Amino acid sequence: MEGVLSILTNPYYNQVLTMMGIFLIAALGLHLITGVTGQFSFGHAAFLSIGAYSSALMTIYLHTPFFLNMLVGGLLAALFGILLGIPSMRLTGDYLGITTLGFGEIVRIVFINTKITGGAMGLGGIPKETNIAIVYILVVLTVFSLYRIQNSRFGRALAAIREDEIAAETMGINVYWYKIKAFAVGTFFAGVSGALFAHMMQYLNPSDFGFSRSFDILNFVVLGGLGSIPGTILGTAVLSLAPEFLRFVKEYRMLIYGALMILMMIFRPYGLLGNVDLVRVFRSLRSRGAGKGTVSGDS
């Protein structure tokens, strides 16, 4: 218990864990897009930036309450997700990936060239509204929502699209529209995460949302175990804490980080928790194999 208390009182742990929680929400959004629905997205940071800037501007200029701004940030990110999805969701695999990457870069460059966001000089003077409690309440809400989504008709349809698009379509699923919906929900979480980020850092700069940030988040999702919520949580935890733990190796830090990425993929190509169905493990522990009728679409 002492450990838990020290997290709440020690500002450094508090800071690191809050950051981790913020990125976890974004990663869970990407989990729905890439892990559950199987669609590549290499531009997730763009949606964070949309949520971050829009909520920050509302806070600064309209003085509206933080939760409203966060919601609007999420919705705006989702709107852009839909706008990007409508033309590009007909593309498959890597082509979709590279399109989202391009979109991400374009959004960043637009922010650099926009006056109201402070351009390259960044946007300062954002009040601090985010704290560890809000972040983790939202993390729990996000996890809860995603579990519900995955175990619903909607979520099953998304998993079907990941498994086999043609079969999904002949089962009556409007694949194109469902992909857009998944993209909208996933980018909504990215927008919320961006809003939290903005009100945590209190200063935004377009360079915070480059493609390396997008790939970081993708890393969280893949490394933990694609398609698995616990995997995404673990991946985010390991990879956001790793740079902190690796501080003692100083300038060799990124060298080790890069090598770790390669090694983890070679030894666990499906991610740390890939192919480990925690729900099933849990259930078999609880009821020794005689589970209830609901099975998660999570594997």
Add this chain to the structure above:
Amino acid sequence: MFFQQLVNGVTLGATYALIALGYTMVYGIIQLINFAHGEVYMIGAFVGLIMVAVYKVNFFIALLAAMAVCIPLAVLIERVAYRPLRNSTRLAPLISALGVSIFLQTLVTLIKGDPNPLGFPHVIQDTVYALGPVKFSLIQVVILIVASLLMVFLEITVKYTKIGKAMRATSEDYETANLMGINVNHVVSFTFAAGAALAAAGGVLVGMYFNSINPFMGVTVGLKSFCAAVVGGIGSIPGAMLGGLLLGIAEVFGVAAGFDTYKEAISFGLLIIILLFRPTGLLGHPIQRKV
């Protein structure tokens, strides 16, 4: 002015094309976006610099030396980071490619001592030729000649040699090529080697042309070259050349037309527009839905 900008654009495009070829060949064969390719290009540039600055060799020796280092490096990268993942999910090799990329950038930074850019000694005279109002510098001429020669050489290799035929067969159908007795591992290694040779040449040429190299130079150039490969139709060798030239010219003219603040967005904007109308790029084969 128009023709001068065109010359600038074509020169830039030729370097993109050299790098794009590596992406396109690898993708054509194992459907992998080799994100570490930009780092091979970067290391090629550094090897070239060391050769001319420390060993005082001439330009062509430096070019060959860069290739000689990058070829085994790329083959090694494939062996260590991609081959074990060939039958895994599509994202696994992508992540390990990013890992290789970070590793090599940091490694070069550590060896060099800092991430600051280095200049490139003059191995080619600053001669300027004038063709009417259009000026060509000698280095631009060298880039165009070397790039064209390499691309012609590659095209001949792929079209007429045994390994080239094996490459085409493998990219057509990996499994069948394997069953037909083609050693696909050899083919993949050869593909990485060929791509690395071109990237190394690209690194040395760009280093000389723009006079500056740094450990992170592979990132943006790599991404843009990959865009070029996709625009041209990934998997298609003429497509990569076309895409490279198109992007180079678009970028130069975009800047000249006053979109200089959006320069980095030009390549990506072009990419998205082309993909929406031709989902597999300009010269790519349309995907047949297989049921």
Add this chain to the structure above:
Amino acid sequence: MPVLLELDHMTIRFGGLIAVSELNMQVEEGKIGSLIGPNGAGKSTVFNVITGIYTPTRGKVTFKGQNITGLKPYAITSLGIARTFQNIRLFKNLSVLDNVKIGRHCRAGGGIFGALTRHPGIKREEKTIAEKSLSALDLVGLTAKKNEQARNLSYGEQRRLEIARALAAEPVLLLLDEPAAGMNPQEKQTLMQMILNIRQTGVTILLVEHDMKFVMNISDCVDVLDYGCKIASGTPSEVQKDPAVITAYLGKEVG
């Protein structure tokens, strides 16, 4: 008997290749129809056209009197056509039960909002989905394996699961693409009984099958395709005697 499905001069072309040419075909309500022909005759292509995966180059597909040519696959499914695939296309990493539940997609309506709130309507809907899915599983005898991952099933079980998944959509017309492929005689016997049982529930069935004995025993009418053209049509016994069919299957006798 009224005609349920009708193909009218249906032609489909891939580039220069004519896969199916000027096909006229009818399936009557409540019957078991079969589509046979040598490999590459275009049978699966016909299925792909009916289910909307391919759009025909020319001609018309009519279902329950409604023109469904060019409709999207998901729309056709909700009108009441479900199918299985020749090369089994299950959702391999999902559970057996989830596979069947996805088959019921078009008979339910819950969306994101419902997923999040799980309001009483959704709970009722989910309950119905589970019940109907379980009864479909029961019909193909896979109830015991409902929590297995689909990829862990045997080949025959996977074929049966595909049928259950299609049944969950409560189709009026069920298209089965080589359901007996790879099964042993005993399994085929069970399958045949299963298909007859399904017909009993009022579902019309169209089969593509290579096993002649299977086809002849179960079908009410048979259409024969060769090189994309219909060469014969009729009851099993009529078709069996048709010289064009014999030629297509055995080749022309010399002399």
Add this chain to the structure above:
Amino acid sequence: MRKRIYLFALVALLAVALLAAGCGGSKDAPKAAGGDTIKIGFLGGKTGAHAHYGIETLKGMQMAVDDINKAGGVLGKKLEIVEGDHGSNSSEAANVTQKMITQKVVAIVGDPTTGITKTAAQICQPAKVVLLSAGAVGTGVVEIGDYIYRDTLLDAVAAPAVTKYLSEELKWKKVALVTTTGLSYSESLTAIFKPALAKYGVEIVAEQSIMEKDTNFSAQVTSLSQKSFDGVIFTGYYTEGALFMKEMRKQGLNQVMAGGDGLLGQELYQLGEKAVEGSMVYAGFAVDSKNAVGITKEFIDKYQAKNNNSKPDMFAAQGYDAVMMLAEAMKKANSADPTVFKEALAKTKDFKGVTGTITFDANREPIKSPVYLQEVKNSEFVVKTVIPTA
């Protein structure tokens, strides 16, 4: 189902929390307990794209700490530097700033860039730890709060002085203005130069934008070649500056450029070679070997002795001054408590540092004098003139 989810979420959170506490906690606890040294944090990139600034700042800080400790320390205690490398990434900068604060630093020197300084300032201000940036020049830094300071020569002070010199002494009447878009330093500097140029009657005949890390400027230079002008005002960094001049020479343009301390770095002439000969760079510090006197000369000599005879740059000197100013404020306040010595720091007047004299004005902005205008001559920065500021 519901219970399971809650339980799972709880377990996951606890596991993560314990992991973090278990691994991180043990290492730092004893350090924080030790009270026999005064800890000063270094915030900067030792790795990543702008590592050069960070490395040099740290070198200067270390020299100052060594000097102070040799002379007996501050308030009877030795100074100690806690290093915080953020790899040039802002969310990591936030983490590492917070980490240094938990390690009980009384002040943080850094970051040399404006963006990260703002991020760190948001954390230092509520934590009541002094942040003294040895490099931030952008706007909106010290406004964040009364714990936030900087010891840089501000462009708002220097650029008009330099413009006056260019116009009156060098007779520049027409210039081309080149900005690195996406780089806040460059955009702010351009915004300062524009009114200054107008004030001293210099016309901007062409404006061009380039991007950071860009290496190909052929299109921009071709556009410039259509205009006539006396010189280029270049507001970006040295890498792009050097390459831009090279491209100008390649296309037969012979004008020189003038710019701010972003151009300052040996890379300018290493990359630019002949093309940057005659280019002018102003900065708050320069090694003027012949004319340097007093502590400035001492600093240069000591730095050269330690670093293979290479010359210190502005970042090293400002890092040195930053630590010295902090030490002086602590001595004056007779306390190493930031809530106390920050008052003394704010009152700093005519502090004699190696970079010149520093006074904090009423808004805690530094007023520094003089401006060193340097010129590249035979691949070296040579002081061309020293312009006192008003």
